[in-house]
Amino acid sequence: xxxxxxxxxxRELIExxxxxxxxxxxxxxxxxDLAELISDxxxxxxxxxxxxxPKGLATExxxxxxxxxxxxxxxxxxxxxxxxxxNSMSADDRTALLEELPGTVVQELLKLLSFKEFKIAKTLLAxxxxxxxxxxxxxxxxxxxxxxxxxxxxxxxxxxxxxETLNVIYVVDDIGKLKGELLARTLLLxxxxxTVSEIIAEDKLITxxxxxxxxxALEAFKRYDSVxxxxxxxxxxxxxxxxxxxxxxxAEEEETEDIQKFGGIEALEEPYIDLPIxxxxxxxxxxxxxxxxxxxxxxxxxxxxxxxMAKAIVLATFIPLIMSSGGNSGSQAASLIIRSLSLGExxxxxxxxxxxxxxxxxxxxxxxxxxxxxxRVIIWASVLGHLDTKWLYIGFTIGISLVxxxxxxxxxxxxxxxxLKRLGLDPAVSSAPFVATxxxxxxxxxxxxxxxxxxxxxxx
Amino acid sequence: xxxxxxxxxxRELIExxxxxxxxxxxxxxxxxDLAELISDxxxxxxxxxxxxxPKGLATExxxxxxxxxxxxxxxxxxxxxxxxxxNSMSADDRTALLEELPGTVVQELLKLLSFKEFKIAKTLLAxxxxxxxxxxxxxxxxxxxxxxxxxxxxxxxxxxxxxETLNVIYVVDDIGKLKGELLARTLLLxxxxxTVSEIIAEDKLITxxxxxxxxxALEAFKRYDSVxxxxxxxxxxxxxxxxxxxxxxxAEEEETEDIQKFGGIEALEEPYIDLPIxxxxxxxxxxxxxxxxxxxxxxxxxxxxxxxMAKAIVLATFIPLIMSSGGNSGSQAASLIIRSLSLGExxxxxxxxxxxxxxxxxxxxxxxxxxxxxxRVIIWASVLGHLDTKWLYIGFTIGISLVxxxxxxxxxxxxxxxxLKRLGLDPAVSSAPFVATxxxxxxxxxxxxxxxxxxxxxxx
Numbered sequence: 001x002x003x004x005x006x007x008x009x010x011r012e013l014i015e016x017x018x019x020x021x022x023x024x025x026x027x028x029x030x031x032x033d034l035a036e037l038i039s040d041x042x043x044x045x046x047x048x049x050x051x052x053x054p055k056g057l058a059t060e061x062x063x064x065x066x067x068x069x070x071x072x073x074x075x076x077x078x079x080x081x082x083x084x085x086x087n088s089m090s091a092d093d094r095t096a097l098l099e100e101l102p103g104t105v106v107q108e109l110l111k112l113l114s115f116k117e118f119k120i121a122k123t124l125l126a127x128x129x130x131x132x133x134x135x136x137x138x139x140x141x142x143x144x145x146x147x148x149x150x151x152x153x154x155x156x157x158x159x160x161x162x163x164e165t166l167n168v169i170y171v172v173d174d175i176g177k178l179k180g181e182l183l184a185r186t187l188l189l190x191x192x193x194x195t196v197s198e199i200i201a202e203d204k205l206i207t208x209x210x211x212x213x214x215x216x217a218l219e220a221f222k223r224y225d226s227v228x229x230x231x232x233x234x235x236x237x238x239x240x241x242x243x244x245x246x247x248x249x250x251a252e253e254e255e256t257e258d259i260q261k262f263g264g265i266e267a268l269e270e271p272y273i274d275l276p277i278x279x280x281x282x283x284x285x286x287x288x289x290x291x292x293x294x295x296x297x298x299x300x301x302x303x304x305x306x307x308x309m310a311k312a313i314v315l316a317t318f319i320p321l322i323m324s325s326g327g328n329s330g331s332q333a334a335s336l337i338i339r340s341l342s343l344g345e346x347x348x349x350x351x352x353x354x355x356x357x358x359x360x361x362x363x364x365x366x367x368x369x370x371x372x373x374x375x376r377v378i379i380w381a382s383v384l385g386h387l388d389t390k391w392l393y394i395g396f397t398i399g400i401s402l403v404x405x406x407x408x409x410x411x412x413x414x415x416x417x418x419x420l421k422r423l424g425l426d427p428a429v430s431s432a433p434f435v436a437t438x439x440x441x442x443x444x445x446x447x448x449x450x451x452x453x454x455x456x457x458x459x460x
Numbered sequence: 461x462x463x464x465x466x467x468x469x470x471r472e473l474i475e476x477x478x479x480x481x482x483x484x485x486x487x488x489x490x491x492x493d494l495a496e497l498i499s500d501x502x503x504x505x506x507x508x509x510x511x512x513x514p515k516g517l518a519t520e521x522x523x524x525x526x527x528x529x530x531x532x533x534x535x536x537x538x539x540x541x542x543x544x545x546x547n548s549m550s551a552d553d554r555t556a557l558l559e560e561l562p563g564t565v566v567q568e569l570l571k572l573l574s575f576k577e578f579k580i581a582k583t584l585l586a587x588x589x590x591x592x593x594x595x596x597x598x599x600x601x602x603x604x605x606x607x608x609x610x611x612x613x614x615x616x617x618x619x620x621x622x623x624e625t626l627n628v629i630y631v632v633d634d635i636g637k638l639k640g641e642l643l644a645r646t647l648l649l650x651x652x653x654x655t656v657s658e659i660i661a662e663d664k665l666i667t668x669x670x671x672x673x674x675x676x677a678l679e680a681f682k683r684y685d686s687v688x689x690x691x692x693x694x695x696x697x698x699x700x701x702x703x704x705x706x707x708x709x710x711a712e713e714e715e716t717e718d719i720q721k722f723g724g725i726e727a728l729e730e731p732y733i734d735l736p737i738x739x740x741x742x743x744x745x746x747x748x749x750x751x752x753x754x755x756x757x758x759x760x761x762x763x764x765x766x767x768x769m770a771k772a773i774v775l776a777t778f779i780p781l782i783m784s785s786g787g788n789s790g791s792q793a794a795s796l797i798i799r800s801l802s803l804g805e806x807x808x809x810x811x812x813x814x815x816x817x818x819x820x821x822x823x824x825x826x827x828x829x830x831x832x833x834x835x836r837v838i839i840w841a842s843v844l845g846h847l848d849t850k851w852l853y854i855g856f857t858i859g860i861s862l863v864x865x866x867x868x869x870x871x872x873x874x875x876x877x878x879x880l881k882r883l884g885l886d887p888a889v890s891s892a893p894f895v896a897t898x899x900x901x902x903x904x905x906x907x908x909x910x911x912x913x914x915x916x917x918x919x920x
Contacts, residue, residue, distance in 0.1 A: 030664050032683055156648045166645040167627045167687060184644035185626040188616045204490050222712070223492055225705035227627060227687055244704050245685035248711060252682070255715040256799050262722060263795020263892060264788055272800040273810065277817060281824045284792050288866075291788050292829050296836055298780035309773050313766055316776040320758035320900055323780055327787070328724055328751050328893040332744050335723020339716050340732040350733065357737060364741045369752050376756055406748075432723060432892035433788040440780050 010037060014045065023052045031057060035064035047076035059085050063093040067100050068274065074109070083112040090164060091117075092137045092246065095124040099134065132217050133210035135250070136231045136240030137164035142172045145179060145197040149190050152182070165243050168228040171196055178230055178238040180205060207232045208242060214250045221247045258342070261426070262335060264291065264433035291433050297441045298323075305448040312459040315451055318398055319444065325369055325402055326409035326443040327436030333358060333413030334435045338427050341417055351418050355411070362410030366403035374399035390458060397454045401447045408446065409439045470497065474505065483512045491517060495524035507536035519545050523553040527560050528734065534569070543572040550624060551577075552597045552706065555584040559594065592677050593670035595710070596691045596700035597624035602632045605639060605657040609650050612642070625703050628688040631656055638690055638698040640665060667692045668702060674710045681707045718802070721886070722795060724751065724893035751893050757901045758783075765908040772919040775911055778858055779904065785829055785862055786869035786903040787896030793818060793873030794895045798887050801877060811878050815871070822870030826863035834859035850918055857914045861907045868906065869899045 013022050026034060034053065038046050038061070046069055053061055062070065062085050074082055086094065086109060098106050098121065106125075110118055120138055127133025141163045143152050152169075160166055169187070171180040180200035190199045206224050208217050208231045220229060221244055231240040257267040266283045268275055275283075302309070302319075309316045337354065340346045346354060377395035381387040413435045417427035452460060473482050486494060494513065498506050498521065506529055513521055522530065522545050534542055546554065546569060558566050558581065566585075570578055580598050587593025601623045603612050612629070620626055629647070631640040640660035650659045666684050668677050668691045680689060681704055691700040717727040726743045728735055735743075762769070762779075769776045797814065800806045806814060837855035841847040873895045877887035912920060 028664070030684070032685075153648065157651070160645075160649050166648050184648065185620075188613065188626050188644065188647075189620050191617070204488070218708075221705075222708045224490070225492075227704065244687065244708075245681075247708060248678075248682045248704075251708060251711045251715070252803065255711075255718070256803065258715070258719060259722060259795050259799045262719060263791050265792045265795060268796070271803070271805040272796050273806050273813070273817075277820050280817065281821050284789070284821065285825055285828055288785070288788055288792070288825055288829065289832065292781070292785055292832060295781050295784045298784070299777050299836075302777035302780065303774075306773055306777065309769075309776055313770050313773070313776075314763075316769055316773075316779075317759050317762035317766065319776075319779060320762065320783055320904065321752070321755050323783075324755045324758070324787075324893075324897060324900060325748070325752055327784075327896065328748055329744070331723050331891075331893050332725045332748070335719050335725060336728070336732050339719045343712070343716065343731070345731040346733050353733070357733075357740065360737050361741050361744065365745055365748055368745055369748065372749065372752060376759075431791075433784075433791050436787065436896070437784060440784060444780065 007037070007040065014041075014049070019052055022049070026053060027057070031060035032064045034061040035066075035069075039066050039069045043072045043076075046072055050077070051081075055084065055088075059088045063089050067097070070097055071101070074105075079112070082109075086112055087114055087117050090137055091120050091124060091139060092135055092164070094121060095134050098125060099129060127210050130214055131210065132208050132212045132214060132231055132242060133240075135214060135217070135246045136208075136210065136242050138240045139164045140230070140238070140241040141166065141169040142176075142238060143169060143182065143196060145171055145173070145200075146195060148195045149187065149192045149199075152187065152196060153192070164241055165228045167243075168230075168241070170230055170238055170241070171200055172238055176238060177236045178205070178207065178232050181230060205230075209233070210239060215254055217242060218247050218250050218254065258338075258428055261428040262338065262431050264288070264431040287431070287433070291437045294437045295440060298444055301441055301444045305444070308448055308451060308460050312451075312455065314394065315397075315448075315455075315459075319447065321373070322398070322401055322405055322447050323440050323443045326405040326439040327432075328409070329362065329365055329406045330409035330413035330435035330439045331432035333362075333410045334417060334430050334432065337414045337417045338430065341421060341427050348418055348422050351415070354414055354418065358410050358414040359407070362407035363403070365410065366406035369406055370399035370402040373402045393454055393458050397447075397451050400454070401450045404446045404450065405439070405443045408442055409435070412439055412442075467497070467500065474501075474509070479512055482509070486513055486517070491520035492524045494521040495526075495529075499526050499529045503532045503536075506532055510537070511541075515544065515548075519548045523549050527557070530557055531561070534565075539572070542569075546572055547574055547577050550597055551580050551584060551599060552595055552624070554581060555594050558585060559589060587670050590674055591670065592668050592672045592674060592691055592702060593700075595674060595677070595706050596668075596670060596702050598700045599624045600690070600698070600701040601626065601629040602636075602698060603629060603642065603656060605631055605633070605660075606655055608655045609647065609652045609659075612647065612656060613652070624701055625688045627703075628686075628690075628701070630690055630698055630701070631660055632698055636698060637696045638665070638667065638692050641690060665690075669693070670699060675714055677702060678707050678710050678714065718798075718888055721888040722798065722891050724748075724891040747891070747893070751897045754897045755900060758904055761901055761904045765904070768908055768911060768920050772911075772915065774854065775857075775908075775915075775919075779907065781833075782858065782861055782865055782907050783900050783903045784896075786865040786899035787892075788869070789822065789825055789866045790869035790873035790895035790899045791892035793822075793870045794877060794890050794892065797874045797877045798890065801881060801887050808878055808882050811875070814874055814878065818870050818874040819867070822867035823863070825870065826866035829866055830859040830862040833862045853915055853918050857907075857911050860914070861903075861910045864906045864910065865899070865903045868902055869895070872899055872902075 038049055041049060050058065050073055110121060113121055124133060139162050141156060141160055143155060156166065167184045169182050170178060171182055173179050182196060182200055186199055206220060206226065206229060208220065208229050210231050226244065228241050228243045230238055231242060233239050260267050264287050266286060268283055374395040377391060377398055378387065381391035416430040416435060420429055421427045498509055501509065510518065510533055558569065570581060573581055584593060599622050601616060601620055603615060616626065627644045629642050630638060631642055633639050642656060642660055646659055666680060666686065666689060668680065668689050670691050686704065688701050688703045690698055691702060693699050720727050724747045726746060728743055834855045837851060837858055838847065841851035876890040876895060880889055881887045
């Protein structure tokens with residue numbers, strides 16, 4: 001039952017300019033499906049279809065549109081239509097739209113708002129990007145402690161239509177301080193003659209503040225399985241409400257940032273496909289250059305071992321294999337530890353436990369790869385028909401180096417996120433490329449040290 | 461107001477064995493906070509404290525406990541106590557517990573259930589892991605179309621106490637087929653004398669099926685901003701309900717899998733710190749060995765260029781620098797495209813648009829690194845006092861190779877996820893290490909080809 005609208009049929013009706021048929025069909029659609037249809041249309045057709053929607057549905061649909069389509073409609077629709085939409089849309093969705101627009105456009109649009117909505121919009125935009133204030137809606141319902149359930153129900157029927165949620169309503173005292181919350185569940189289960197104060201538990205109230213980070217709000221929603229949480233100011237006055245549906249979007253944004261960071265890239269903040277190419281390049285270039293400069297040390301390290309390589313050029317041929325094994329095991333460890341840290345499964349205090357686990361894992365993985373490496377060299381040499389003591393020694397050089405490098409990669413990958421966290425930095429900075437770069441230089445030193453030890457007098 | 465309980469105070473009361481004081485304190489606590497406290501205690505103390513909780517709070521607290529503590533309590537508590545908890549806990553939380561336990565233990569525990577709960581538990585466990593069935597609760601409230609609102613409210617007050625959610629109740633016909641849903645919002649806003657059929661919209665119903673993937677359910681919740689969605693069987697009979705709070709957990713699990721896969725590791729399915737080390741090694745070894753075997757091609761490629769290296773050993777010293785640049789730019793591109801695909805920002809059909817963007821980005825990034833590379837070589841040679849035409853040529857070999865390799869890395873990283881998706885595979889398999897491995901072999905070939913062209917007759 002979930003799905004994309006049947007585009008071909010609709011397309012035909014649009015081409016026939018059969019607007020009355022479209023209008024009939026659209027009345028049965030959900031706003032989110034209408035929004036998807038309109039987003040898929042070319043820009044010049046979006047407004048034509050959007051105008052077919054009745055007022056209420058138009059505003060709801062507008063809230064679901066992507067930013068580009070919203071921007072297009074703001075210029076294509078009449079001033080009167082835009083005024084209606086901006087004044088009637090949810091305060092939190094409006095904030096999300098306005099924060100993406102250039103300042104001059106925002107000023108123009110704010111002029112279209114009624115005095116009340118203007119004040120709300122200004123207040124919400126005053127909160128920092130990424131803060132709870134930018135997500136909250138001031139459209140909540142609040143009741144008094146001495147009301148009985150029947151009074152509450154009457155009040156809801158009269159004033160509840162514009163409320164962002166009715167799954168929770170709030171209890172405030174005479175001066176607006178938050179005193180408790182009344183879940184729709186409690187309300188529906190309580191006898192009509194009971195008073196609010198009899199059915200709410202004041203001391204178990206979870207609240208957010210407007211300046212709080214959205215990621216903290218997400219934690220609270222997860223922890224307490226809430227459908228909505230109240231936002232209070234520093235004096236305990238109720239100023240807004242955040243609903244759980246916004247949290248799924250916050251979770252998605254957080255994940256996007258994490259994955260991009262782990263890929264060694266600054267978080268984009270906009271969809272990949274919409275980001276102008278110069279910005280896309282800038283977001284990538286910073287880390288790429290830092291890593292490149294760091295990796296230059298490998299060239300210096302190798303220059304240091306030039307004599308060894310000149311004597312046994314075969315040693316050089318295994319460098320990529322050995323280096324990449326360190327990088328790969330490091331990436332694995334880093335992805336495990338970064339994620340565990342962000343889920344709160346481990347804390348910095350667990351570093352010793354993590355280190356022991358990683359030492360054992362690294363040793364085991366190193367032995368597995370080392371064994372394969374030894375066989376690779378021996379079999380290769382046999383196939384080429386020149387297996388001798390020299391090649392056996394080369395095989396063991398590769399094998400022992402692999403054990404050391406995989407262990408070093410695993411330890412670096414696991415300890416670096418913990419160290420970054422300890423220093424107050426974001427553990428996610430220890431991206432796969434960053435760990436690989438760190439491990440590469442050391443890998444070369446380990447490899448040639450093992451080679452010097454084992455092959456001294458034989459090859460070197 | 462969100463936070464961890466004050467452990468030192470509590471610890472003191474536990475040491476004093478002041479159980480009556482603890483009991484008084486615990487009565488004011490939220491189940492989730494109690495669960496955190498109990499999880500933090502040593503295993504032998506967990507049951508002592510848990511027994512202090514009144515029955516209802518005990519069950520709720522049990523639902524929030526981590527799996528290890530739950531398992532510990534199942535063995536430490538009396539059979540009577542365990543029987544009560546298992547029979548009174550939410551069906552979906554019970555499923556989550558049972559699916560983690562070994563089969564023999566599950567059989568023992570199922571025997572403790574009442575006939576009704578036994579049937580429910582068996583049914584839910586029959587659904588595949590990761591399916592909607594494992595998340596759903598059969599405790600929903602359903603009403604008939606011809607009831608009026610007053611009748612519905614009375615029905616809720618009488619039978620609603622065990623319902624998983626009252627934010628949505630369902631409308632079914634006489635034989636149990638789902639006909640519509642009644643949001644708490646609609647219910648609260650409607651006049652008491654209206655009938656259910658007057659206030660529900662039948663045609664806009666979104667449903668899930670029990671066998672559906674949990675990730676699909678997450679998409680539906682995000683798309684429709686739902687607080688709960690009904691689950692129907694293939695004939696349209698209502699069989700359960702899934703609530704949005706479970707979705708935040710699903711989102712978290714999906715993200716964990718994505719990050720682990722991108723780190724080049726099989727998804728763990730259990731917290732890192734709880735996973736036995738042998739399994740931890742196994743989860744990592746598979747990909748590490750595959751990548752290692754793939755990377756062996758680099759040794760073969762380099763063996764092929766052994767003569768060139770023997771003539772100009774300096775060429776070998778830049779190999780790690782050049783290879784890693786390809787891997788890093790590939791990781792960046794892969795992380796961007798995998799995420800964009802999973803957010804639905806791009807589809808396979810956009811491949812040409814993506815390719816153009818990545819060609820431009822790759823060229824720009826390659827030129828940036830290439831320029832730095834040329835300067836690195838020239839400055840290095842000057843510092844060592846042997847800058848001559850030969851070194852200029854080496855510099856340009858490095859620079860041009862970098863342009864080619866970064867472009868190749870960017871294209872591989874961006875196209876591989878699209879290709880995997882086209883083949884019906886999971887795009888997330890194109891992990892940072894996987895992309896790096898693919899790019900490494902080609903990087904060596906590109907580098908030595910450029911070197912042969914530019915340095916032929918000079919060094920080679």
